[in-house]
Amino acid sequence: IGEVEIKQMMTVEELAQAMGKDIDHIYEALLYTDINLDSVEPDSVLQEDHIKMIVQKSGMKYKSAKLKEEKERKNTDAVKRPPADPADLTPRPPVVTILGHVDHGKTTLLDSLRKTQVASMEAGGITQHIGAFLVHMPSGEKITFLDTPGHAAFSAMRARGTNVTDIVILVVAAEDGVMQQTIESIEHAKNAGVPLVLAINKCDKPEADPERVKKELLAYDVVCEEFGGDVQAVNISALKGENLMVLAEATVALAEMLELKADATGLVEGTVIESRKDKGKGPLTTAIIQRGTLRKGCVLVAGKTWAKVRFLFDENGKAMDAASPGIPVEIMGWKEAPSAGDEILEVESEQRAQEVVAWRTYVEQQEKLKKDIEVIEAKQKEHRLEYKKKQEKLAHLTWRQRKAVLYKANKHLMFSRPKERTEMDENTLSLIVKGDVDGSLEAILNILDSYDCEDECKLDIVYFGLGDISENDISLAEAFNGVIFGFSVKANESIKKLADKKGIKIKLHNIIYKLVDDLKDELNCRLPSTVVDTTIGEASVLDTFSVTVGKNKIPVAGCRVHKGLLDRKMKFKLIRNRDVIWKGCLSSLKHHKDDVQVIKTGMDCGLSLDKNLEFNIGDEIICYEEKEVQQTTSWDPGF
Numbered sequence: 001i002g003e004v005e006i007k008q009m010m011t012v013e014e015l016a017q018a019m020g021k022d023i024d025h026i027y028e029a030l031l032y033t034d035i036n037l038d039s040v041e042p043d044s045v046l047q048e049d050h051i052k053m054i055v056q057k058s059g060m061k062y063k064s065a066k067l068k069e070e071k072e073r074k075n076t077d078a079v080k081r082p083p084a085d086p087a088d089l090t091p092r093p094p095v096v097t098i099l100g101h102v103d104h105g106k107t108t109l110l111d112s113l114r115k116t117q118v119a120s121m122e123a124g125g126i127t128q129h130i131g132a133f134l135v136h137m138p139s140g141e142k143i144t145f146l147d148t149p150g151h152a153a154f155s156a157m158r159a160r161g162t163n164v165t166d167i168v169i170l171v172v173a174a175e176d177g178v179m180q181q182t183i184e185s186i187e188h189a190k191n192a193g194v195p196l197v198l199a200i201n202k203c204d205k206p207e208a209d210p211e212r213v214k215k216e217l218l219a220y221d222v223v224c225e226e227f228g229g230d231v232q233a234v235n236i237s238a239l240k241g242e243n244l245m246v247l248a249e250a251t252v253a254l255a256e257m258l259e260l261k262a263d264a265t266g267l268v269e270g271t272v273i274e275s276r277k278d279k280g281k282g283p284l285t286t287a288i289i290q291r292g293t294l295r296k297g298c299v300l301v302a303g304k305t306w307a308k309v310r311f312l313f314d315e316n317g318k319a320m321d322a323a324s325p326g327i328p329v330e331i332m333g334w335k336e337a338p339s340a341g342d343e344i345l346e347v348e349s350e351q352r353a354q355e356v357v358a359w360r361t362y363v364e365q366q367e368k369l370k371k372d373i374e375v376i377e378a379k380q381k382e383h384r385l386e387y388k389k390k391q392e393k394l395a396h397l398t399w400r401q402r403k404a405v406l407y408k409a410n411k412h413l414m415f416s417r418p419k420e421r422t423e424m425d426e427n428t429l430s431l432i433v434k435g436d437v438d439g440s441l442e443a444i445l446n447i448l449d450s451y452d453c454e455d456e457c458k459l460d461i462v463y464f465g466l467g468d469i470s471e472n473d474i475s476l477a478e479a480f481n482g483v484i485f486g487f488s489v490k491a492n493e494s495i496k497k498l499a500d501k502k503g504i505k506i507k508l509h510n511i512i513y514k515l516v517d518d519l520k521d522e523l524n525c526r527l528p529s530t531v532v533d534t535t536i537g538e539a540s541v542l543d544t545f546s547v548t549v550g551k552n553k554i555p556v557a558g559c560r561v562h563k564g565l566l567d568r569k570m571k572f573k574l575i576r577n578r579d580v581i582w583k584g585c586l587s588s589l590k591h592h593k594d595d596v597q598v599i600k601t602g603m604d605c606g607l608s609l610d611k612n613l614e615f616n617i618g619d620e621i622i623c624y625e626e627k628e629v630q631q632t633t634s635w636d637p638g639f
């Protein structure tokens, strides 16, 4: 018996492959279940009990050793280290996000802040938008600004559970005051537990009214220092670059209060801020390092991808040797670009990175499969309910009534009223059909319903029903000269004996196509056989003469055999101008003067067929055999 290795969540295709069968075999086996086949595609996932049933019904055994192995697949994910020992912590720059209403000047502020750097760094010139940049203060302090303006990026990161921002600079235009997105920005910062610094922008404008802005903000719990709160407010002009350093100092002061520290040793942890693809460099990500110190050669994982760090760049595209916590860095060496917000973790080796990615891919697949299964199961449940309803409608009917229902649905199928055996047409196959469950019986009736060769042999379903073969079935078969077909049912010894005694055939099957084959055999033997001529040899008439036997002159043909052989015992036909003008037995076959039984290819002979038959040169003599051939039904139920 074949052994099939099964696993959870196998698709129809996978099971067929594991069984070494085609997909139709699986569909066929599913006919016995209450699954609606319309909902089953080759890539549909099968339930475990259905998988087992299919394997068993196919006369095979299943082996589910893999199941265990799968359940126990070891978690090989990479995770963050436990919190660092406070003794290992060193100060780090704050990470700042700028939020505010549309057109209040976020982009202008970021640009101006960046420009302060270009000027201070003599090399300057190329500033590149990479998602984050560092501002060096004259005091030696540093601030990292996230250059992903708008709330979208901020909330997207937060939604993913990553919060890299330490401080929010809330930009409010002095002439506009608090607007819708100002309020939203405040909400975002509050929800993330991130403190604010207020930048009142566009103070160069004559209509600017910074005091009004501060008052308006009171309504949103943003209380500036002059009202006794802890929010520092700085009046700036992003456009003119006024007071930017004051704003930066205020930010540093807040950062000091927050005591931002990190562990710059050990394995690196960080967050992806932005990813892009560079034609020459491949995938590049801007990241903020949060723990450890990133160096060339480190192996990182993020999402379902990994990197062996080949180069590190700052926002000016300058190569860096190392990036410590709070510092933005562009990383080159990714296999594929990770997504913004993905957690970056350093692992010990490339092999370990691959293992982590494999695990994460596996987990994702499992989750997808789980969802698929839920959808499929819901669908199947729906179908089961429908099927049940249908069955309930039929359940209270007797088989005769059910037959009537089916008859209505399948008008051309002939159901007989009781007839005497003597009346039975010899050209009829009478059937008694028994099945184990409604589903299988219905499947068989549906197949019988496709019978459309009434002109060859009539098909008469005398009775159908559920359960093992009974005495009643035998009586019916006897009365109608029928054959009993059983599907997944049994016939006990006494029933078998009774059937033998009465000469009644009981045909039991567990596989539909075998039942159908058997049914076809029964139909075939009810069809009249036909006779087919098979050519044994061919000869051409090269000469004609006659011999005298007693009083008669008998025509003789001088022939040469050019194919096969001529055998005296067989039948012969004479062909003239492609028409058969005579068929029958030879009267004589001679080689020279001798009577012979057989003449082979290439040999000459003289033969006579009938004393009245004259030959012509050019006639063909065919030696042939008549074979009786059993006709086969032209019914094709698609099995």
Ligand SMILES: Nc1nc2c(ncn2[C@@H]2O[C@H](COP(=O)(O)OP(=O)(O)OP(=O)(O)O)[C@@H](O)[C@H]2O)c(=O)[nH]1
Residues within 6 Å of the ligand: 100, 101, 102, 103, 104, 105, 106, 107, 108, 109, 149, 201, 202, 203, 204, 205, 236, 237, 238, 239, 240
């Ligand atoms: N007068 C003056 N105009 C400014 C100042 N800051 C920004 N602007 C102008 O205000 C307009 C909007 O500035 P942006 O920096 O694009 O504003 P934003 O908040 O980034 O806007 P979105 O990107 O649409 O959210 C531009 O025309 C700027 O030139 C400023 O300090 N003074």
